[in-house]
Amino acid sequence: xxxxxxxxxxxxxxxxxxxxxxxxxxxxxxxxxxxxxxxxxxxxxxxxxxxxxxxxxxxxxxxxxxxxxxxxxxxxxxxxxxxxxxxxxxxxxxxxxxxxxxxxxxxxxxxxxxxxxxxxxxxxxxxxxxxxxxxxxxxxxxxxxxxxxxxxxxxxxxxxxxxxxxxxxxxxxxxxxxxxxxxxxxxxxxxxxxxxxxxxxxxxxxxxxxxxxxxxxxxxxxxxxxxxxxxxxxxxxxxxxxxxxxxxxxxxxxxxxxxxxxxxxxxxxxxxxxxxxxxxxxxxxxxxxxxxxxxxxxxxxxxxxxxxxxxxxxxxxxxxxxxxxxxxxxxxxxxxxxxxxxxxxxxxxxxxxxxxxxxxxxxxxxxxxxxxxxxxxxxxxxxxxxxxxxxxxxxxxxxxxxxxx
Numbered sequence: 001x002x003x004x005x006x007x008x009x010x011x012x013x014x015x016x017x018x019x020x021x022x023x024x025x026x027x028x029x030x031x032x033x034x035x036x037x038x039x040x041x042x043x044x045x046x047x048x049x050x051x052x053x054x055x056x057x058x059x060x061x062x063x064x065x066x067x068x069x070x071x072x073x074x075x076x077x078x079x080x081x082x083x084x085x086x087x088x089x090x091x092x093x094x095x096x097x098x099x100x101x102x103x104x105x106x107x108x109x110x111x112x113x114x115x116x117x118x119x120x121x122x123x124x125x126x127x128x129x130x131x132x133x134x135x136x137x138x139x140x141x142x143x144x145x146x147x148x149x150x151x152x153x154x155x156x157x158x159x160x161x162x163x164x165x166x167x168x169x170x171x172x173x174x175x176x177x178x179x180x181x182x183x184x185x186x187x188x189x190x191x192x193x194x195x196x197x198x199x200x201x202x203x204x205x206x207x208x209x210x211x212x213x214x215x216x217x218x219x220x221x222x223x224x225x226x227x228x229x230x231x232x233x234x235x236x237x238x239x240x241x242x243x244x245x246x247x248x249x250x251x252x253x254x255x256x257x258x259x260x261x262x263x264x265x266x267x268x269x270x271x272x273x274x275x276x277x278x279x280x281x282x283x284x285x286x287x288x289x290x291x292x293x294x295x296x297x298x299x300x301x302x303x304x305x306x307x308x309x310x311x312x313x314x315x316x317x318x319x320x321x322x323x324x325x326x327x328x329x330x331x332x333x334x335x336x337x338x339x340x341x342x343x344x345x346x347x348x349x350x351x352x353x354x355x356x357x358x359x360x361x362x363x364x365x366x367x368x369x370x371x372x373x374x375x376x377x378x379x380x381x382x383x384x385x386x387x388x389x390x391x392x393x394x395x396x397x398x399x400x401x402x403x404x405x
Contacts, residue, residue, distance in 0.1 A: 007189055007258040010072045026065045028248045032056050050231045058236060062244040066251045067219070070209070073188035073257075074201050076221035080231050081247065085204030086112050087240030088218025089182070092200050093117065093149065094238075095230035096178045099125040101148035106133030106163060108156035110182060117151065133163040134294065136171065143175055152198070153182040154301070157336075158363060160185075160285040160309060162294040165301055169197030178226070184208070184337075189261040190304035199226050207337030208306065211253040211260055215246045260368070264307030267371040271364065272309050274375045280320070280382070281311040282358050307366035308336050312348065312358045319385065320345045320360055326381035329374050336365035341374055 020027055034053040036042040045052035053059050063081050071079035082088040093116070097103060105117050107130035117128040131138040139150065150172045154163040165181065172179045181193040184204045193201050203209055205217030218240075220230060235241075242250075265288070272286045284291065287298040288305035298305070313320060323345075324332055330343040342365040348358065366374060 007073065010069065011255050011257055026062055026248070026251065028244045029056075029061045030244055031060075049236075050228075056244070057239065057241050060244050060247070062251075063242050063247040066242075066247045066254070069251070069254060070188075070203075070219050071221055074183075074194055074221040075188075075192050076194050076201065076227075077224045078227040078231070079219050079221040080227065080235055081205065081242040081250075082218040082220070082235075083240045083242055083246075084216045085110075085184070085202070085206055085218035086116070087238070088202050088204075088220045089113055089180075090116055091230060091234040091238055091240065092180050092202050092220045093121075093151070095226070095234045096149050096180070096200075097121070097126050098148075100146060101126050102144045102146045103128040103149045103151060104139055104142045104147060105130050105151040106153055106156065106161070107131060108133065108159050108161050109151065109153045110157060113151070113153070113182070132161075133168075134161050136164055136167045139168055139171055143171070147175055147177050150177055150179045151181075152179060152193075154191075154193075155185050155287050155298070157185055157308065158285075158310060158361065160287050160292075162287060162297050162301070164297060165193055165196040165198060169199075172199075173197070185306050185308060186302050186304075187257065187261055187306070189258050190265075190306070191302045194222065196301070199223070200230075204337075205250055206335060208261065208264070209254060209257060209337075210250045211257065211337060211339070212249070213335070213338030213340060215249045217242050217246055217250055261304065261306065263368055264366060265304045267368075267374070268305065268307035268309060268366040270371045271366050271374055271378075275311055275364070275378070278378075278382070280313050280315050280323075281362075282314055283312040285310040285312070308363070309366075310361055310363040313360045313362060314358055315360055317345060317347050317360050320362055322385050323381050326384045327377050328381075329369055329377040330364070339368040341365060341367040341369055 017023055033055050045054050049058035053061060067079040067081050082091065103117055105128055129142040131142050150168055152163045152168055154165060155161060169179050178199040180200045180202060181198045183191055183193055183201050184207050187208045200220055200222040203219045205219055210217065269288050272289055275281050276284045286292060286309035287294060324343045330341045333342050336342055344363045346361050348361045
């Protein structure tokens with residue numbers, strides 16, 4: 001059985017559950033606390049609240065079921081779910097750094113992560129250096145005597161840049177630092193950073209793992225060496241816990257994660273290939289396309305690709321937002337990972353060094369719709385903002401004429 005085939009069994013199969021009368025789905029334990037027959041039982045359970053059920057802020061059976069599934073998928077010893085991706089990310093970081101520590105982070109990491117590291121942690125005396133993470137030398141050159149953490153996000157979720165995971169973990173080991181990697185884009189289906197030596201893996205459960213755009217969540221996965229102190233301190237003290245209802249929804253979505261990722265990969269590649277041939281796309285950012293500068297690295301670290309990618313354009317932000325306004329299948333919105341396709345158009349904060357006219361970044365998320373419908377949507381929307389009135393009249397009179405330029 002291959003690793004990918006094993007994924008299907010992990011998410012779909014559970015042992016027979018006598019405790020819950022053979023229920024196929026784990027019940028939602030909607031309770032704030034758990035009671036005991038005796039004080040001896042109560043006191044014994046409180047010795048390790050992460051392995052016993054005392055209070056749902058510490059441990060809850062519905063949430064724990066999901067955590068164990070996610071730990072299996074990432075091949076980690078323990079997982080802990082949080083109320084949001086940022087709750088998981090901030091807890092993971094805080095479990096490692098202390099005052100006077102130094103962090104190195106890829107400069108393309110998720111925006112709130114950069115804000116947390118670059119600004120918020122300054123008041124606690126933690127400094128962060130942001131580097132172009134695509135080259136190992138940039139990580140090496142940023143190392144200081146007090147470097148405690150290397151924070152990776154591979155691929156990144158706007159420009160889809162990769163980091164050499166194994167080389168970065170080897171560097172961290174050589175200087176006595178830890179590593180955290182945001183694996184939201186690839187998911188455990190296509191990438192397992194713990195196998196490359198990463199200390200902690202974080203996910204925005206809101207994205208692919210949930211898969212239905214109906215809940216928020218985050219997770220940290222790793223070895224007991226790093227997870228035990230995180231669970232007993234940052235998790236318990238910050239209080240960013242996942243509710244049992246959310247865990248139930250996420251578990252339902254998780255059942256189809258490998259199936260959905262196959263669909264997102266195939267549809268994403270088909271639409272990305274189409275977009276790459278259009279005049280408005282000057283530079284494509286998709287690690288699954290052969291022209292991606294880190295295509296070979298991606299193939300060595302990932303077994304597949306997701307449905308989120310971007311392209312850079314010389315067209316104005318206003319024009320491309322007008323293009324988005326005309327789309328029928330693509331919705332305008334933040335986030336990604338659900339069943340619905342999305343588009344987001346923004347100005348590039350840093351212009352291309354090779355072509356200063358490239359000033360717009362368009363991020364497309366390819367959902368579960370028919371990719372041919374999505375391609376037609378992109379095409380008709382572009383024609384609607386570029387075809388002149390006289391041409392439109394000609395096409396109406398001669399419907400057999402192709403409107404493609």
